[in-house]
Amino acid sequence: LRVLETPDLTDCSEFGNRSCSENFRSAGVRGVMYLFITAVFILTIFGNLAIIISISYFKQLHSPTNFLILSMAVTDFLMGFAIMPYSMVRSVENCWVFGIIFCKVHYSFDLMLSLVSIFHLCSIAVDRFYAICHPLHYPSTMTPAAIKQIVALCWAMPAAFAFGVVFSEAYASGIEGYEMLIKCSGLCPIVFNKLWGAFLFIVGLFGPACIMIGIYVKIFTVSQRHTLELSQAHRLTKNNKKHELSKNKDRKAAKTLSIVMLGFLICWFPCFFAILIDPFLNFSTPLSLFDSLNWFGYLNSFCNPLIYGFFYPWFRKTFKYILEGKILNTHFRTIKILSEDQSQ
Incomplete structure (x- = not known):
């Protein structure tokens, strides 16, 4: 996501003979930035690729929740x-050098992927809600067919919105000087007016965030009540112990996924909020600040594999198997990954 200041231009004279302004960074600084950012996106690619391979390859990890995690890992990848x-x-170059058409394609995918992530997080919250609060209905509700439909909606709706809004330029309607800026500037300016900035913030972040927080509060309230009910019993039967173990797995999974949700909100809220308020500030937000907030949002895709690695023993185990090349043996697909006390 990116919003740039749009000055009131009547001609292209202020851009001179070149569409991009002189880069104020030295060659050394640019080199360090290239190295650091390259390391970030390479680790992002391989970290999420490990999640994709793990869930796709090992049959024991084929669960509704994990398929949603797999689809979200594709987004981060x-x-x-x-x-x-x-x-x-x-x-780094303070300039867009790939042309205006690819600029729109790039920002369409950028906007789409961020919205796909928030839709997946909402879907995972609903999945955990049924698993913990309505366990008897969970198998009949979260079926493979239902998961496929959910994943399709999580991708189709953001794609239609992002490409439709960006290529129609509805987001810039009423912004003075925007057309001239497109013709003259090499900065790939994507600007959200007041209407679309507010719509994006409410529908793309604030609304889903409120829904997810409400769901997880309900989940942890129900989990706490179940724990108290079981603790009041003097002893547990074998079936009750098995039921409690299953509940503990679901609670651990919900806790981990709520941390993933919190990480997304922390990383992307500043950027979405800047998009919301920038039109009301007459597009005066500094370019460097927007760029920093944009990259802070990107870091969420880098952090998610780290969260899974820290909280999910199965991911650490499968990551080790991938590095050792054991997945090249097709018979390794059925190996036991999850122990009795590990969360799904």
Whole structure:
């Protein structure tokens, strides 16, 4: 996501003979920035690729929740593979050198992937809600067919919105000087007016965030009540112990996924909020600040594999198997990954 200041231009004279302004950074600084950002998106690519391979390859990890995590890892993988490299050049060189058509394609995918992530997080919250609060209905509700439909909606709706809004330029309607800026500037300016900035903030972040927070509060309230009910019993039967173990797995999974949700909100809220208020500030937000907030949002795709690695023992185990090349043996697909006390 990116919003740039749009001055009132009547001609292209202020841009001179070149569409991009002189880069104020030295060659050494640019080199360090290239190295650091390259390391970030390479780690993002391989970290999320490890999640994709792990869940796709090992049959014991084929669960509704994990398929949603797999789809979200694809989102983070694409963010590192298809978005970050071009954004890196724009940020380091302070110039967009790939043309206006690809600028729109780039920002359409950028906007789409961020919305796909928030939709997946909402879907995962609903999945955990049924698993913990309505366990008897969970198998019949979160079926493979239902998961496929959810994933399709999580991708289709953001794609239609992002490409429709960006290529129609509805987001810039009423912004004075925008057309001239497009013709003259090499900065790939994507500007959200007051209406679309507010719509994006409410529908793309604030609304889903409120829904997810409400769901997880309900989940942890129900989990706490179940724990108290079981603790009041003097002893547990074998079936009750098995039921409690299953509940503990679901609670651990919900806790981990709520941390993933919190990480997304922390990383992307500043950028979405800047998009919301920038039109009301007459597009006076500094370019460097927007760029920094944009990259802070990108870091969420880098952090998610680290969260999974820290909280999910199965991911650490499968990552080790991938590095050792054991997955080249097709019979290794059925190996036991999850122990009795590990969360799904």
